[in-house]
Amino acid sequence: MTETAGPDKVATADQIGLSAREAAAPPPGTIPPHSAAHAVPPQAVPPQAVPPHSAAQAVPPRDSASWARKVDRLEVDHRSGVRGTNVAGRRLTGPVQGFGKMWQKTYRMDAGPEITPEQAIATWREHFPEFWPKGNRFAGALTGINPGDVALLDLSIGGGVKLSTGVFVLYADAESFTLMTPQGHMFAGWITFSAEREGDTTAVQAQVLMRANDPLYEIAMTLGGHRKEDKFWAATLTALGRRLGLPDPSVKTRSTCVDSKRQWRHSRNIWHNSMVRSVLQTISAPLVGLSRLGRGMNSTTNG
Amino acid sequence: MNAPAIAMDVRRVGETTAIVDIRGEVTAACEPVLMSAYEAAGGPATSRLVLNFGGLEYMNSGGIGMLVTLLVRANRQRQQLAAYGLSEHYREIFELTRLDEAITIYDSEESALHGVVR
Numbered sequence: 222m223t224e225t226a227g228p229d230k231v232a233t234a235d236q237i238g239l240s241a242r243e244a245a246a247p248p249p250g251t252i253p254p255h256s257a258a259h260a261v262p263p264q265a266v267p268p269q270a271v272p273p274h275s276a277a278q279a280v281p282p283r284d285s286a287s288w289a290r291k292v293d294r295l296e297v298d299h300r301s302g303v304r305g306t307n308v309a310g311r312r313l314t315g316p317v318q319g320f321g322k323m324w325q326k327t328y329r330m331d332a333g334p335e336i337t338p339e340q341a342i343a344t345w346r347e348h349f350p351e352f353w354p355k356g357n358r359f360a361g362a363l364t365g366i367n368p369g370d371v372a373l374l375d376l377s378i379g380g381g382v383k384l385s386t387g388v389f390v391l392y393a394d395a396e397s398f399t400l401m402t403p404q405g406h407m408f409a410g411w412i413t414f415s416a417e418r419e420g421d422t423t424a425v426q427a428q429v430l431m432r433a434n435d436p437l438y439e440i441a442m443t444l445g446g447h448r449k450e451d452k453f454w455a456a457t458l459t460a461l462g463r464r465l466g467l468p469d470p471s472v473k474t475r476s477t478c479v480d481s482k483r484q485w486r487h488s489r490n491i492w493h494n495s496m497v498r499s500v501l502q503t504i505s506a507p508l509v510g511l512s513r514l515g516r517g518m519n520s521t522t523n524g
Numbered sequence: 525m526n527a528p529a530i531a532m533d534v535r536r537v538g539e540t541t542a543i544v545d546i547r548g549e550v551t552a553a554c555e556p557v558l559m560s561a562y563e564a565a566g567g568p569a570t571s572r573l574v575l576n577f578g579g580l581e582y583m584n585s586g587g588i589g590m591l592v593t594l595l596v597r598a599n600r601q602r603q604q605l606a607a608y609g610l611s612e613h614y615r616e617i618f619e620l621t622r623l624d625e626a627i628t629i630y631d632s633e634e635s636a637l638h639g640v641v642r
Contacts, residue, residue: 282613284582291616316592317626323596391621392585399585401621411621413585430589480596 287394289369295389295403296371300360303373306502307495308387311403319409319432320487321439323480324447328454329426330472336465338396338416341425345414345461346398352460354453358383368393372400378496382503386495402434405493407446409434425461427454432484435491439483447476530554531579532561537637541572547579552586555593562594571603574636575627578609588621595626604628608636 297309316323332341345352346366350359361372370390375383386406392399397415402408410431416423429450433439438446455472462470491497530548537543542565548554565573598605608630610618618624630636 282580282582282611284584285613287584288613288617289620291620313620313622315622317595318622323592394584397585411585411589413589415586430592479593480600 284394287368287392289389289391292369292389295387297373297387298371300373303358303360303375304383304385304499304502305360305373306385307405307493307498308371308373308385308403311387311405311493313389313391313401314404314406314409314434314490315401316410316430316432318487318490320435320484320490321408321433321442322478322483323410323432324429325477325479326429326431326447326451326454327426327475328428328451328458328472329424329475330458330462330467330470332416332423332425332462332465333467334421334423336423338418338423338425341416341423341461341465342396342398342414344464345425346393348464352457352464354456354460357453366390366393366398378499382500384496384499385502386499402431404434404490405495405498406434407438407442407496408432409487409490425458427458429454430479432480434487435494436488437491437494437497441496451476530557532557534561534565536565537574539569541574541637542566542570543574543576543633543636545576545579547581549582550577550580550587550590551582551584552590554587555590558590558594559597562597566598566601566603570601573598573603573605574633575605575607576609576633577607577611577614580610580614583614583617588617588623591623591627595623606630606636606639608633 292313294310294312295308297305299305349366350361353359356377358375359372360374362370368390371387372390373385373387375385378384384407387403388400388406389403390398391401391411392413396417397413399411399413401411408429408431410429412427412429412431414425414427416425418424433442433446442450451474455474458472459470462472530546530550532547533545535543535545544558544561544565546558550558562573595605605627606629607618607627610629615624615629618627618629628639
């Protein structure tokens, strides 16, 4: 089933997040949920002198191990089986830095009563590349998905061309993990994979919060890119469902346009466009190979 | 989804600025609370909304996504969004996700009110 919401609708809370169940389990010493969740009307109160680093903040928060350390530009290790271009030295891009309309797309699957959210996410994190549709490569760390990892991607875009890009593991805990994209990727934003208990059953979902990175990608997304992405993640969730032992996995897709405005000040993102660069890299690959071969022969002759 | 472990209080400072004091956990589950606080703070006269994260105890990636949604709403109303009270850990998360490019971070309430970045 696919639903598409109108362009000016702002997504609701339960659509945005991924580790809601984890967040809903209050740790010792936190505010009781029912008495604490409130918003009071504005009052005329003088400014408070709140120190930026209170004593409570001296203790590392319990989410500290789940977040990646801050990086300015991505560093890449060699990974076999992928081209590995268009990632090293790139900056990360969130929805704020993207160009196109902002979309929130949710792909959700009922994983049944016997699978716990922790089991679903552990399986997903450990075997993430195995669930991708054929023709696409995800070359991540051998240890699975961990905060701070950079994975290299080769994505099939037709015509025998692979789009080479990557993703950064922004956040990972027992019930969710989030990947963020670099400059040049099709979209600027993040995708969160999560599982939560929903009544007697476990719901597993992938949720994308994104803008197309530049005008070219925006056109491509409008002309079938969104549909292709929907198929991609539905196929991924279906493969995960089969691995979890579901006889007939069913994925529901929901798309919401969070912001219909395009951010023209970011149109120059097109300079980093990995699709254009991947095409050029594919075309020039034989020439580059010949050039290297020639240089090697010269150095052998001269040496 | 269970009730979120968060409290948000709104204070108005002057005619055009409102401060939202956030205490507890910022996750996707607290979106109704944040949006309710935004409704209380973000009247037509409000041009500047300041988020006080001094009481922030936990934030996951869903919480960051929710802040992006808040940002879209504020931009639609032509309101500036600012923040202060972030610990070094959460300041780094704002920088890592590049949310700091849209939500200006200040060291203190005073500097946030006067628009003075450190």
